[in-house]
Amino acid sequence: MMNNSKQKNSGMVMVFALLILMSLTILGVSSVSSSLMQNKMAVSMEKRSLAFDAAESAIGAVMFESEDKTLLSNDNLNDPLSDARAGNQIDLTVQELSCFEDANWTNRSLTKNGLTKNSQHLAAGNYIDSPNVKSWSRTAFVREQACVGSSNVIGGSNISCHVFIVKGCGQVEDSKYVVANSQNASVFAPASQ
Numbered sequence: 001m002m003n004n005s006k007q008k009n010s011g012m013v014m015v016f017a018l019l020i021l022m023s024l025t026i027l028g029v030s031s032v033s034s035s036l037m038q039n040k041m042a043v044s045m046e047k048r049s050l051a052f053d054a055a056e057s058a059i060g061a062v063m064f065e066s067e068d069k070t071l072l073s074n075d076n077l078n079d080p081l082s083d084a085r086a087g088n089q090i091d092l093t094v095q096e097l098s099c100f101e102d103a104n105w106t107n108r109s110l111t112k113n114g115l116t117k118n119s120q121h122l123a124a125g126n127y128i129d130s131p132n133v134k135s136w137s138r139t140a141f142v143r144e145q146a147c148v149g150s151s152n153v154i155g156g157s158n159i160s161c162h163v164f165i166v167k168g169c170g171q172v173e174d175s176k177y178v179v180a181n182s183q184n185a186s187v188f189a190p191a192s193q
Contacts, residue, residue: 051179054135054170099169
C-alpha cells in the first residue's frame, strides 16, 4: 500500500513538473515572439525616420536652390521655382503632385554630395549610403494671386504672389513605401496679367 501511494505521488509530481515545463516553454516562446515583433517595429520606425529626414532635406534643397543668388544670376540655369513656373500649372482638383511623376513637374535630387552653389541638383545618387536612402523633390506651380496682407507694402504695383507646392520624398532601399511631405511657397513676382 505504501508503494502504491509513492507511485501515485511521484506520478503527480511528474505531471506538475511537465505542466510547469510546458508553461515555461510557452512563456519563453511568447517572449521571443514579442521580442522579434518589437525588433521589426523598431527597424520599420527607423526606416520611416530616415525616409522622413530625406524628404524634409529635399524640401530644404529646393529652398536652398531657389535662394541661391549665384544660380539666380546665371542665365543658363533655373532654380526649381522658376522651372516650375515655366512648366505646367497643377490643378489640385484633378491632379496630384506625386513622388513618382517625373514628366510634369520640376524634379530635383539631393545626394550625399550635398548642395552646391550655382548648380541644379539633378544627379542621381543616394542621400545616405548605409542603408541606401533616396531623397528627391517635385515642384509645381499652383496659381498666381493677390498677395494677402501685403497691400500696404506693394499696393498698386504690378506685383503678385506666385504660389508653388514643393513635395519632398524619401525612400529607404528595399522599402515598399515612400515618405513624403509637402510645403507651399509664395514668391513675389511681376503679375502676368
